[in-house]
Amino acid sequence: MRKNIVAGNWKMNTTVPEGVQLAKEVVEGVAAAADLKCDVVVGVPFTHLTAVKAVLDGGKVWLAAENCADHDKGAYTGEVSAPMVASTGADYVILGHSERRGYYAETIEMLKTKVDLALAAGLKVIFCCGESLDERKAGTHFQVIKDELVGSLFHLEEQAFANIVIAYEPIWAIGTGETATAEQAEEIHAFIRQLVAEKYGAQVADDTTILYGGSCKPSNAQELFAKPDIDGGLIGGASLKAADFMGIVTAF
Ligand code: PGA
Numbered sequence: 001m002r003k004n005i006v007a008g009n010w011k012m013n014t015t016v017p018e019g020v021q022l023a024k025e026v027v028e029g030v031a032a033a034a035d036l037k038c039d040v041v042v043g044v045p046f047t048h049l050t051a052v053k054a055v056l057d058g059g060k061v062w063l064a065a066e067n068c069a070d071h072d073k074g075a076y077t078g079e080v081s082a083p084m085v086a087s088t089g090a091d092y093v094i095l096g097h098s099e100r101r102g103y104y105a106e107t108i109e110m111l112k113t114k115v116d117l118a119l120a121a122g123l124k125v126i127f128c129c130g131e132s133l134d135e136r137k138a139g140t141h142f143q144v145i146k147d148e149l150v151g152s153l154f155h156l157e158e159q160a161f162a163n164i165v166i167a168y169e170p171i172w173a174i175g176t177g178e179t180a181t182a183e184q185a186e187e188i189h190a191f192i193r194q195l196v197a198e199k200y201g202a203q204v205a206d207d208t209t210i211l212y213g214g215s216c217k218p219s220n221a222q223e224l225f226a227k228p229d230i231d232g233g234l235i236g237g238a239s240l241k242a243a244d245f246m247g248i249v250t251a252f
Contacts, residue, residue, distance in 0.1 A: 002231055003231070005040075005165060006039075006251075007234050008239025009043040009064075009097070009236050010045065012045060014240070019044055020048070020051050022242060023061070028242075029245070033249065040062065041061070043064035046085070049063065053088055064126060066093075067094065067100060068081060068084075081117070082118045086121040086123050090123065091123070092125065093123045093124075094128065095111055095125050095126070095152075098128065098132075099174075111152040112152040115127065123163075125165065126166075128213070129168060130144075130170045131171065132144075145188065145191070150199075154199050161200055161204065161208075165210075166192055167213050167234040170188075174213065174215070175215070177215050179214060182220075182230070185212045189210045189212065190229045193206075210229060210230065211231060211234045212230050212232075213235065216234075216238065
């Protein structure tokens with residue numbers, strides 16, 4: 001049985017004290033929520049991992065980094081490796097976010113390396129894929145998503161693939177206030193699950209958690225999460241206020 005997950009992606013927001021405060025509010029919200037139907041994850045900047053981990057300890061919220069390096073260690077000034085992330089107690093790393101692909105030129109091949117390093121370090125991966133507005137208008141969105149998944153994930157053995165969560169994030173819906181309709185999202189989620197089924201079989205596909213991301217908020221989460229292939233969300237802007245985030249966490 002696959003898990004439902006709601007994961008926050010704080011991006012480059014909050015100072016460490018602000019992040020610790022936000023994490024405390026999420027922990028309290030989760031503790032107070034009766035009968036939660038999903039796992040809750042907070043994705044935080046590298047600088048916050050250790051301090052936020054201390055707040056999460058003993059609670060029911062999991063911790064994610066937002067990136068890791070494409071090398072294991074060595075002379076890469078300013079980079080943070082997967083083993084470093086894991087050593088903070090983080091459970092997940094978000095990889096392949098469109099902002100990393102777009103602003104930092106992360107390629108499919110580079111992300112394949114990052115996925116391997118993250119899994120080798122014992123992290124689970126929230127792997128993002130999604131098309132731009134131009135690609136959707138051109139009708140190439142299915143192929144774009146397929147290329148991203150095949151190129152960075154489908155070399156994995158079945159056992160390793162069990163540690164992958166996929167996040168579908170149409171770039172045109174990220175931070176724009178424009179959400180994909182629940183039908184548009186479901187269409188892609190079903191397509192992704194079919195790709196996984198073709199590669200790994202129906203059981204693995206059924207067990208794979210596929211999140212939607214892009215202007216997900218309390219007012220639209222319920223409709224999105226009601227779709228059969230949408231197993232939760234990767235939440236940017238709305239994860240920066242505990243009340244909004246909890247409104248999504250409790251939307252199942
Ligand atoms: P958004 O971001 O919720 O602010 O649209 C989602 C994401 O980029 O993960």
